[in-house]
Amino acid sequence: MELELPGRLYARDAELARLQSAFDYVAMSGNHALAVVTGTSGIGKSALLETFLQGLRQRPACCAAGKADQFRRDVPYAALAEAFQGLVLEILGQPDAAVRDWQQQVSQALGLYGQLAVNMIPALELLAGRLPPVAASAGPEAQEHFHMAMHNLVNAFARCDRPLVLLVDDLQWLDAPSLSLLEHLLASPSPLPLLLVTSSREATAEPGRQVPTGTPEPTHARLRRKAARVYEVALAELDVNAVTTLVADALRARRRDLQGLAALIHAKTLGNPFFVGQFLKTMVDDRLIVHRPDDASWHYDLEGIRRRGYTDNVADMVLxxxxxxxxxxxxxxxxxxxxxxxxxxxxxxxxxxxxxxxxxxxxxxxxxxxxxxxxxxxxxxxxxxxxxxxxxxxxxxxxxxxxxxxxxxxxxxxxxxxRDEPCSTPPNCSRRWPSWWPTPARPSMSRG
Ligand SMILES: Nc1ncnc2c1ncn2[C@@H]1O[C@H](COP(=O)(O)OP(=O)(O)OP(=O)(O)O)[C@@H](O)[C@H]1O
Ligand SMILES: [Mg+2]
CATH class of the missing domain: 1.10.10.10 (Winged helix-like DNA-binding domain superfamily/Winged helix DNA-binding domain)
Known part of the structure; x- marks a missing residue:
């Protein structure tokens, strides 16, 4: 039997409530705000954003979510294009009458440079219809026109009774043009019911804490400077109590039967939820936590785990x-x-x-x-x-x-x-491996 980690979040009620109060502020005031989620890698930033997004489904809101990719930092606007494309596709899936309303609002709002927004978000054409071509421009002028088009688009999506929530995960890897666009939106002189929620592996000044990879500080600092209102959500490690509940749920056991194991996991992982999950899975791989069919429950060998001397570095464990x-x-x-x-x-x-x-x-x-x-x-x-x-x-x-x-x-x-040619199956597909592939050493993973 495979170990399944519980899909829910532990000990994050206060942080979720803070994001919800940021949303309430935007909905009530009609003004934009920035919510900044920070914490080390694996602490639960993406999971918090995801849970917040799910909660918004019960409320009137337009949500667009994108994530910057550390290995594609040179692709301009990739995360924002992903976010808006997702929102547009969701709108296009609504009943016909609603789509027609959106078409009217969007086509009216986009303005002179609307085609520039369509260039970034191809699906937008289905809402905006045919737009006049934009004469080529370069440098700051081109950027200004694009910012105007995107500002108009955000205006079309964001209303007081239905704010726009734009989530950008992994801000530390965002490309420079996207950052400029976000700054431009946050500096909007007119009221804009927009909640920008960002997350980042931000370095913390706390002594003894590992500085995360990436160079996040300036990115968030720039946005903070522009925003009229900022909600800070700093994620801390789970305490031993939360880790015990998490482990008990994963192993479907009682908390009191797991005190020793949970304390060891907490000490090793310092309460980083990603590390807790990887550690549990490694112990299952190593058969130090096993599921016995006779009593249909999980058993663990605490002494064996201690003797094994697992690394307390999450990167090493994943590797x-x-x-x-x-x-x-x-x-x-x-x-x-x-x-x-x-x-x-x-x-x-x-x-x-x-x-x-x-x-x-x-x-x-x-x-x-x-x-x-x-x-x-x-x-x-x-x-x-x-x-x-x-x-x-x-x-x-x-x-x-x-x-x-x-x-x-x-x-x-x-x-x-x-050329409008059908792009069929990729060329040269066969069951033969290219010469530069390693020869198979083992047919499958050994779980020893
Ligand atoms: N509060 C929590 N309780 C239980 N599990 C959690 C919690 N927070 C996160 N997790 C789980 O831990 C793992 C890591 O979380 P997540 O991906 O959100 O981290 P992150 O902060 O976004 O990391 P990174 O900076 O590397 O993107 C995920 O599998 C997630 O489901
Ligand atoms: Mg993440």
């Missing part, structure tokens, strides 16, 4: 879990990490010159340790930390090969698209 995978799986994960948080199955098949069945077979061991999961036509990493670790599995030369290969394939697909 160690990946390093146990077969060589081909590791190579494939490394390639996927280069492509981003999600990798299109067709693109992966084309890069590696294999068919989808063979691809799935290589990824079975990665599935088994919960490093990746399939989402329709793509594979996604369980978490950014796993992607980061996977990225480190390839040498710089191997990464270069992946980027080159992906770039060529995408360019070819774009040309076919321009």
């Amino acid at each position: 160690q879990r990946l390093e146990r995978l077969p060589a081909r799986t590791r190579t494939l994960l490394g390639g996927m990490a280069c492509l981003g948080r999600h990798s299109d199955i067709a693109l992966l098949c084309a890069i590696y010159g294999i068919d989808a069945r063979a691809l799935h077979a290589v990824l079975v061991p990665a599935h088994a340790i919960d490093a990746v999961h399939q989402e329709e036509q793509r594979y996604a990493f369980f978490h950014d930390r796993v992607q980061e670790a996977a990225h480190g599995l390839l040498s710089p030369a191997e990464r270069k090969r992946i980027y080159l290969s992906a770039g060529r394939l995408l360019a070819r697909a774009a040309q076919a698209d321009d």
